[in-house]
Amino acid sequence: MSRTWHILGAGSLGSLWACRLARGGLPVHLILRDAARLKSYEAAGGLTLVEHGHSQTLAIPAETPDAPTPIHRLLVACKAYDAEQAVARLAPRLARDAELILLQNGLGSQDAVAALVPQARCIVASSTEGAFRESDWKVVFAGHGFNWLGDPGNPAPPTWLGDLQDSAIPHQWTPDILTRLWRKLALNCAINPLTVLHDCRNGGLLDHHCEVATLCAELSELLQKCGQPQAAVELQFEVERVIQATAANYSSMYQDVRQGRRTEIGYLLGHACRVAARHRCNLPHLQRLYRRLVEHLNAHGLPSD
Ligand code: NAD
Ligand code: KPL
Numbered sequence: 001m002s003r004t005w006h007i008l009g010a011g012s013l014g015s016l017w018a019c020r021l022a023r024g025g026l027p028v029h030l031i032l033r034d035a036a037r038l039k040s041y042e043a044a045g046g047l048t049l050v051e052h053g054h055s056q057t058l059a060i061p062a063e064t065p066d067a068p069t070p071i072h073r074l075l076v077a078c079k080a081y082d083a084e085q086a087v088a089r090l091a092p093r094l095a096r097d098a099e100l101i102l103l104q105n106g107l108g109s110q111d112a113v114a115a116l117v118p119q120a121r122c123i124v125a126s127s128t129e130g131a132f133r134e135s136d137w138k139v140v141f142a143g144h145g146f147n148w149l150g151d152p153g154n155p156a157p158p159t160w161l162g163d164l165q166d167s168a169i170p171h172q173w174t175p176d177i178l179t180r181l182w183r184k185l186a187l188n189c190a191i192n193p194l195t196v197l198h199d200c201r202n203g204g205l206l207d208h209h210c211e212v213a214t215l216c217a218e219l220s221e222l223l224q225k226c227g228q229p230q231a232a233v234e235l236q237f238e239v240e241r242v243i244q245a246t247a248a249n250y251s252s253m254y255q256d257v258r259q260g261r262r263t264e265i266g267y268l269l270g271h272a273c274r275v276a277a278r279h280r281c282n283l284p285h286l287q288r289l290y291r292r293l294v295e296h297l298n299a300h301g302l303p304s305d
Contacts, residue, residue: 012131014077015139019049024167030062044137051141070095080109080267106267126180150177182231186219192253203247218283225279
């Protein structure tokens with residue numbers, strides 16, 4: 001019998017994982033913010049997953065953070081800026097052998113969570129899957145992708161990868177998870193802020209080729225300086241490929257700003273600029289981009305951390 005998967009954050013990605021694990025016959029518990037959210041969830045009768053136009057509602061059990069049962073396996077599916085606080089509330093419930101799977105985009109939140117729970121094993125993920133919430137408790141599986149999983153401190157795979165196999169969650173264990181996270185961070189830094197500042201789809205950046213190329217050169221320099229040379233290999237080529245392949249899409253940051261939602265800037269461009277400062281690496285275009293983005297967010301009444 002598999003251990004229960006506790007899912008912290010029943011938003012887009014958390015719901016997608018929860019529904020697939022439950023469909024795979026695994027024990028799943030959602031952890032919702034508070035009693036009001038739990039009541040709303042119970043009234044809805046479960047989580048609904050929409051895939052290829054087909055809806056399925058799954059009555060996955062849910063609880064609040066102060067439930068008494070110990071947690072052995074915790075999938076952290078909050079935004080990067082919420083992860084540390086959300087895990088801190090659960091720390092007293094974590095068993096000695098607890099394992100956390102951190103789904104946050106960018107970098108910085110994973111270390112903050114790991115420092116909070118030194119007794120637990122923290123496994124980090126880099127996901128290219130796409131999901132969005134159509135309404136409360138209803139999530140649409142919008143983009144099939146892949147999940148890379150790894151533990152920067154321990155290359156041995158965990159025992160539960162078979163649970164993901166049984167649940168048809170595409171994944172691979174990698175000893176180089178930090179390289180994957182840095183590569184994705186660099187892609188996001190080269191594309192997302194410019195789409196916000198130029199108010200365009202990803203494809204609109206084809207008109208800003210020089211700006212993109214300059215940022216890629218600075219990001220490559222940063223990756224070299226911070227010990228991630230593999231993440232820098234042909235970065236500009238990859239950024240241009242992604243811009244072409246996703247030309248019709250709006251970047252996730254663009255969508256967040258458009259919808260008045262807080263962005264994860266602090267864990268993307270903010271993190272890149274902080275690491276650059278730590279390495280005394282002068283990256284004037286990246287730093288200017290960060291300042292412009294902060295100003296833009298502030299002008300729109302959005303947090304810039
Ligand atoms: P989301 O906003 O849809 O979901 C986050 C959920 O966490 C929300 O339901 C929120 O209420 C909940 N939450 C926050 N604090 C909580 C707390 N203390 N207790 C309980 N619940 C709490 O976010 P998302 O889109 O699922 O993104 C999660 C992470 O995954 C982000 O870092 C994002 O960048 C990354 N990601 C998302 C996608 C995607 O397609 N949605 C793809 C790749 C990576
Ligand atoms: O991941 C992305 C995002 O929008 O967040 C892409 C499409 C790669 C652009 O950076």
